[in-house]
Amino acid sequence: MSLINDYLRESLRLVAQTIIEWEVSAAIAASHYERNADRRTQRNGYRQRVWQTSLGEIMLHIPKLRKGAYYPAFLESLRHAEPALIAFVQDAYQRGLTLRDIQSALNHLGLTEMHPSHLADMQDQLHDLIDRYKSRRNNPQAAVSAISTKIIRLESPSAKLPQASLGGTVQPFVLALLETWLELRPSVGQGDESLQLLQRIHQALTDSTSAVTLAA
Secondary structure, three states: OOHHHHHHHHHHHHHHHHHHHHHHHHHHOOOOOOOOOOOOOOEEEEEEEEEEEOOEEEEEEEEEEOOOOOOOOOHHHHHHHHHHHHHHHHHHHHHOOOHHHHHHHHHOOOOOOOOHHHHHHHHHHHHHHHHHHHHHHOOHHHHHHHHHHHOOOOOOOOOEOOHHHHOOOHHHHHHHHHHHHHOOHHHOOOOOHHHHHHHHHHHHHHOOOOOOEOOO
């Protein structure tokens, strides 16, 4: 999965999860750990809800309450609003975002006239997320370091990948990491030894080879 797809999925999750937290705080008249005389009840853990999107599954955490129940009604609008939300977070990544942009996106979920503090909160969170992903895209050495510590030892180019790493749940994970880093190849020299090594591993995994020899 590419870095931009990772960003899109995480930003959609952030938008939905942030709205959930807003609504729960309003329902119980208190934010996280806030003590006040108007509090109606308390949070009591979470239950998980899978949001099926065109980008894959996104796991949302729905708060449970000690008294009463909470269900985010806007979830019913997510399927129809998904294209507009994806366009919104794509534009945010490329051009930045204003409070008006956020309110326009939330309108697709039936959430009109949100409090300015809520819009500013989401703006700050999305800006932080965008900064993190742009930093990852602009730092190929960090990406290859993360891959090398999880998959291979670059100081041992004659090593072999273990048989177990070529099947089950490990192979898709390895491929996703490799593909993310290989997207950054224009940022590094084509003669870079680490790049050549990762390209060969990626090809071997893609071909479902039973064992890979990394020696030249």
